[in-house]
Amino acid sequence: xxYKVQIDDEVRDATRxxxxxxxxxxxxxxxxxxxxxxxxxxxxxxxAKLAAxxxxxxxxxxxxxx
Amino acid sequence: xxxxxxxxxxxxxxxxxxxxxxxxxxxxxxxxxxATTVTRDAAFGGAGEKVLAEGQLAYIEAxxxxxxxxxxxxxxxxxxxxxxxxxxxxxxxxxxxxxxxxSSCFSSTYENYLVTLAGxxxxxxxxxxxxxxxxxxxxxxxxxxxxxxxxGGADQINRTNNGxxxxxxxxxxSDSTSLTMTVYSPNVARHTTVTGQSVSTDGNGTxxxxxxxxGGVEDVTQYTGFTLSPATGTLTGGTIRVYGFANS
Numbered sequence: 336x337x338y339k340v341q342i343d344d345e346v347r348d349a350t351r352x353x354x355x356x357x358x359x360x361x362x363x364x365x366x367x368x369x370x371x372x373x374x375x376x377x378x379x380x381x382x383a384k385l386a387a388x389x390x391x392x393x394x395x396x397x398x399x400x401x
Numbered sequence: 402x403x404x405x406x407x408x409x410x411x412x413x414x415x416x417x418x419x420x421x422x423x424x425x426x427x428x429x430x431x432x433x434x435x436a437t438t439v440t441r442d443a444a445f446g447g448a449g450e451k452v453l454a455e456g457q458l459a460y461i462e463a464x465x466x467x468x469x470x471x472x473x474x475x476x477x478x479x480x481x482x483x484x485x486x487x488x489x490x491x492x493x494x495x496x497x498x499x500x501x502x503x504s505s506c507f508s509s510t511y512e513n514y515l516v517t518l519a520g521x522x523x524x525x526x527x528x529x530x531x532x533x534x535x536x537x538x539x540x541x542x543x544x545x546x547x548x549x550x551x552x553g554g555a556d557q558i559n560r561t562n563n564g565x566x567x568x569x570x571x572x573x574x575s576d577s578t579s580l581t582m583t584v585y586s587p588n589v590a591r592h593t594t595v596t597g598q599s600v601s602t603d604g605n606g607t608x609x610x611x612x613x614x615x616g617g618v619e620d621v622t623q624y625t626g627f628t629l630s631p632a633t634g635t636l637t638g639g640t641i642r643v644y645g646f647a648n649s
Contacts, residue, residue, distance in 0.1 A: 338499040339635070342536065346495040357499045360539060360565075364529065364632035371557075 406436045406462060410444050410451040432458045432467065438475070441468075486515065489643040494521055496637050500538040500630035503641055507587040507625050511645030514587065516597075518580040518629070518641050523572030525634025529559060530569035530578065530601075534593055534618055538630040539565035545595075545616025553608040561616065570612025572631050573601035578639065582614075587624040592617050 338349040338357050349357060385395045410433050413419060435441035438461055445453035455472035467478045490506050507514060533540050547559045547568035559568040572578045582597025594617035601610050629641070 339495070339497060341492075341495050341498040341501040343490075343492055343502070343504055346498055349499060356537075356539065360630075361633045367632075 406434045406440070408435075408440055408444055409447070409449070411449055412451045432460050434460045434462065437461065437463045441475075485647045487511070487645045487647060489514075489645050491643075492641045494636050494639045494641065497524065497635040498637075499635055500628050501636060501641065502536045502626055502628040503643060504536060504626035506627075506643040507584070509588055512586055512589060512648055513646045514584045515644040515646065516580070516582050516584060516627070516641065517644075518578065518599075518639055521572065521578040521639025522637050523574055523578070523631045523634050524637070525572070525631060526574050528572050528634050529632040530572050530580070530599060530612075531566040531630045531632060532569045532582070532595060532616075533566045533628045533630070534587060534622070534624040534626075536626060536628060538628050540618065541565060542619040543567055543616060544619065545614060547612045547614035549610050549612040551608055551610045555608075563619075566630075567595055567614070567616035567618075569597065569614050569629075570599035571601045571610045572634075572636070575602060577601075584627065587627070590621045590623055592619055592621065593624060 336354075336358075338354045339346050340349045340353055341347075382395055382399075385398070386392075390398070411423065413423070433441075433444070435444060441459050441461065445451055445457075451457075453470060455470060457470040458478075459468050459470075459475070460466070461468060466480070468475045469478050470476075490503060492501065492503050494501050503516075531538065533543070541563075543561050543564045543566050545561045545564070545567040547570050549557045549559065549570055551557070561568055569580065569582070578599065578601045580597060580599040582595050582599075585594045585596075587593045594615070596615045597613075599612045599614070602608060630636070
């Protein structure tokens with residue numbers, strides 16, 4: 336894939352090294368986003384399980400410090 | 402009193418012979434030059450001198466200013482006094498670029514800078530806004546935290562701890578990203594720090610995300626520019642403006 340970078344008013348194709356860095360950054364960002372989504376899903380799942388045990392929302396928040 | 406300074410603004414009578422001295426005095430300077438406002442005032446209205454009238458120009462050596470007479474008083478035309486905030490550059494972001502660098506905007510002239518961004522969009526929904534010093538989108542030794550508050554309630558804190566960039570909130574897609582940040586000491590041989598705020602909308606334009614952020618880079622590089630980039634996707638449009646804060 337061709338990437339473009341801009342320096343001031345000049346837009347040019349990324350060099351091979353720049354393209355590799357952009358792709359690496361994108362891969363890392365996507366992995367980070369997945370990890371954050373998994374963490375949020377785990378938190379929601381945990382809350383649901385606590386609620387299923389009969390805890391109120393206030394009790395869950397107190398437990399979790401939310 | 403300099404070589405151009407004069408003590409009189411002469412008028413010439415009909416039939417009078419103009420000497421080289423006469424010509425050199427007025428034609429040589431264009432705008433009459435006076436040592437002070439006192440000699441300026443004394444140069445008009447006397448015998449053989451022009452009567453002061455509206456539109457008259459004068460240069461005052463003592464204060465290095467150009468003045469004009471408005472019919473009642475003298476007013477200074479220039480040079481204009483520089484403000485506390487001085488415009489340095491404007492960069493319009495191109496189409497589908499992976500990063501945008503603003504170079505040669507930091508120098509020893511100012512210690513601190515204001516950066517504004519308005520009207521920028523990202524191709525990727527909900528992608529983070531990254532800031533780095535220098536011409537590369539990433540570096541080393543960055544520490545930052547961005548507290549993001551979402552109108553939809555999904556608040557988040559993003560951090561870099563000895564990372565490769567400064568967290569600056571999020572880019573928007575369907576609407577526009579706006580950002581303002583202060584950059585402290587980028588061209589001084591000490592740690593450069595940044596504080597700022599950004600606001601954006603998410604991918605479908607229904608949620609506003611407001612971020613306050615701060616960070617820095619732990620090196621003593623004297624930076625001359627900075628780079629903005631998205632975590633994923635590309636950027637299109639918007640203008641980045643840089644201003645210098647007057648040191649005194």
